[in-house]
Amino acid sequence: MVDSGPMSAGFREVLKQLDDAGELLRLPKTVDARHVSALMAQAPQATFFEQIDGYPDWRMAGALVSTRKRLALAMGCPEAAIATTFERGVQRPIEPRLVERAPCQEVVWTGDDVDLTRIPIPMMHVKDGGPYISATVVVAKDPEYGRNVGSYRLMYRTPRETGIDLVSSSDMRVYYQRALDAGRPLEIAVAIGTHPYELLAASYKAPIAVDEFAIAGGLHGAPVDLVRCRTVDLEVPANAELVLEGELLPMGWTADEGPFGEFSHITGEVKWNPIFRVRAITHRRDPIFYVLQMPWENDWLAAPVIEAAGLQALRIASVEPVAIRAPVGGCCYWTLVASIKKRPGEGKNALLALLSVAEVKLAIVTDDDIDIYDPDDLDWAMTFRVQADQDVLVVSGARGKHIDPSVRAAALGKGGLPTTAKLGIDATIPEGVPRSHYERLRYFAKDAVRLEDYR
Ligand SMILES: Cc1cc2nc3c(=O)[nH]c(=O)nc-3n(C[C@H](O)[C@H](O)[C@H](O)COP(=O)(O)O)c2cc1C
Structure with a gap:
């Protein structure tokens, strides 16, 4: 038992970090506690409510980590x-x-x-x-x-x-x-x-x-x-x-x-x-009182956990990850997109690994030349590197989650646990197709001319 020394960082230290970075909005006027969620949704920053109607001893704060940027700020990375x-x-x-x-x-x-x-x-x-x-x-x-x-x-x-x-x-x-x-x-x-x-x-x-x-x-x-x-x-x-x-x-x-x-x-x-x-x-x-802003803070808190689990699963499967992303469209939880340095067959190994993570039900794997943060680049890979009869993997009856309406949890009765199907898309260059077939267009004389010279 120790009783001295600095205490581990807490909620207030994160509020200060956000404040210092210009990512905290302070609202001095009295608010109704029932209105804080709607106000947080309109605020571009994390929000601090200084006066709560009917609760003179309390203040409220939320949306601390409701974007990837603010989560990274809180994590110092x-x-x-x-x-x-x-x-x-x-x-x-x-x-x-x-x-x-x-x-x-x-x-x-x-x-x-x-x-x-x-x-x-x-x-x-x-x-x-x-x-x-x-x-x-x-x-x-x-x-x-x-x-x-x-x-x-x-x-x-x-x-x-x-x-x-x-x-x-x-x-x-x-x-x-x-x-x-x-x-x-x-x-x-x-x-x-x-x-x-x-x-x-x-x-x-x-x-x-x-x-x-x-x-x-x-x-x-x-x-x-x-x-x-x-x-x-x-x-x-x-x-x-x-x-x-x-x-x-x-x-x-x-x-x-x-x-x-x-x-x-x-x-x-x-x-x-x-x-x-x-x-x-x-x-x-x-x-x-911390009002964790649903759904965004819950989503972003899931992102590092699911992404790290994906990285670990890939490494255990002896596949070398380059980048990984749990997109917010999949609530940072149900979807994993990863780019890998692929050896033959590893597109499929990577899918098996990623689909083993928690309740991930959609996994997409690309080569390392694809920027998985760019949706257009990802669409391009899915269009030209995928043959649906060879590169799509479906696993039935895996563990699912109640809140996904497609698992039809209401039919289960009290205490029942749902299952789900999982989908993997191998968007890596197919085996046997030379990489040169995917060389992107390059403009003639690209390095010979500069736009600034013609303004
Ligand atoms: C903000 C937040 C709220 C959560 N709410 C729930 C919840 O209400 N029910 C639930 O089953 N899991 C919820 N989770 C996910 C669980 O915390 C997660 O599955 C965790 O691994 C459970 O820990 P345990 O298995 O060690 O008990 C929530 C996660 C976060 C970040």
Whole structure:
């Protein structure tokens, strides 16, 4: 246990970084918490709300990482390097350290003080089933596997209860199922308003017994400072803005929750989920409520995770990647486009590797002469390097995700998990076709004349 020295960087340090870079808009006038999402959507920068109507102690902020540019700013790297920066952090985990000084516990509400309506949880989208908390770092423990950290949205139900969106495959779902099988509740703690590294680590699919706080430490290049919770046997980032402590009730997937505005840019189905009963709320004396802007911040937080997983899968398959991109049209999650230095057959090996990543359902592979960031270049490769009967790969019955409407999750019933088909397109130069057939047009006398000389 240490009690001195600088604390690992948190939410406020990122706000400052954005401010310094001209990427933070401060709104001094009083706003209705229900209007912050619409205002953030109109703002060209991350947004900071200085006065919230009816919540004099609270301020709100959001859209911190809702573009690739702002995510790269928060990660302190060039935009093209978010995957490799993330990968480096994952490869060098640093164990968290326990501290006593905890800004997140400057104010503690227990007993009758516990009341979620005292927090400005906003309505976000027209069809949402209610206000929900979108920026969660959820911590739990399992007697055998140890600590798990994931990010799960919580929809408001009553002053002391929320849902938890636990329908998809995840370690937290396994932890909850094991507690349920043992007939006991699962204690959780939810930190809100952390550095994006904690969210990135939480959303990374680490093997089940791996502590994602060590991965967050790798991303920071320093240990994450954790503090013991007040009413549950768990630890949370000490510099969080707000923490909810409590338990998931041993009731299974029986309470209706949603619909949510999803990171797929559409409204999901009503889901069946457990209930989170809140036992204590702790927060900073001058708390800032983080409204993670759906869907953009959720998408961009997925990008480095999915891109890094794609790079790793390619390397394990002995294919040399040159560039990788999880386009925002695929919500930085369902689609991976990669260029490779190809040897014969590796277009197909690369597709098999990329399609093994999470729920990626469309993978496109090109040679290294294609700029995968240029949609026209990509279309060109797909037009002239693809023969559909030879270069398209379809895999049926792989793991899918509820919020993709095409998996028809509504037909599954409570607790069911969907499957999906996966599509790979090998847009590399076909074997046997000389590379010279793809030489781009070059203009006659290109180097002999200069436009400036004719103005
Ligand atoms: C902002 C954000 C919100 C998320 N919300 C959910 C959610 O509500 N439900 C879910 O199943 N996964 C959600 N995820 C993805 C999970 O956090 C991710 O699958 C993670 O790997 C789960 O961690 P675990 O398997 O260690 O429990 C979210 C991710 C982010 C970045």
